[in-house]
Amino acid sequence: MIHRVNNCFGVPLWKSKRRFVELWFCFSAVMPHTHPGQHVEIIPLFGWSTFSRAEPDNWTGRFKAAQALRISPRKWFRGFSVPAGWLHWFTGAPLVFLNITNTAQSAAENLVYS
Helix, strand or coil: CCEEECCEEEEEEEECCCCEEEEEEECCCEEEEECCCCCEEEEEEEECEEEEEECECCCCCCECCCEEEEECHHHCCCCEEECCCCEEEEECCCEEEEEEECCCCCHHHCCEEC
16 A cells, blocks of 8 residues: 655555565655654665754653754665654655654554644
8 A cells, every 4th residue: 555645655665563664755845743652764765855853852842953964875775763753854855765663554654743
């Protein structure tokens, strides 16, 4: 089953009880969102974008200052971790990446926009 989130399309590649691997194609920016209870590994395969993530501040209930990383050919095939509940987003497009979760559920099914 292909997942669609706005202008992004996810193709499931592999699923087990503890992992879900998808290939994503994004043709526009990805808005800030979280995946509660789901750790995500993102591996860019192609594209130029800025990947940002922000850690939740448990004391205030808000998010700390964002960490930004420019994705370019030098960053392709390098993994980026997004712990459960962290806010993250992409600016720029197109972007093709692997999305690996620590659950048997697609990240598209566990998506909360902020």
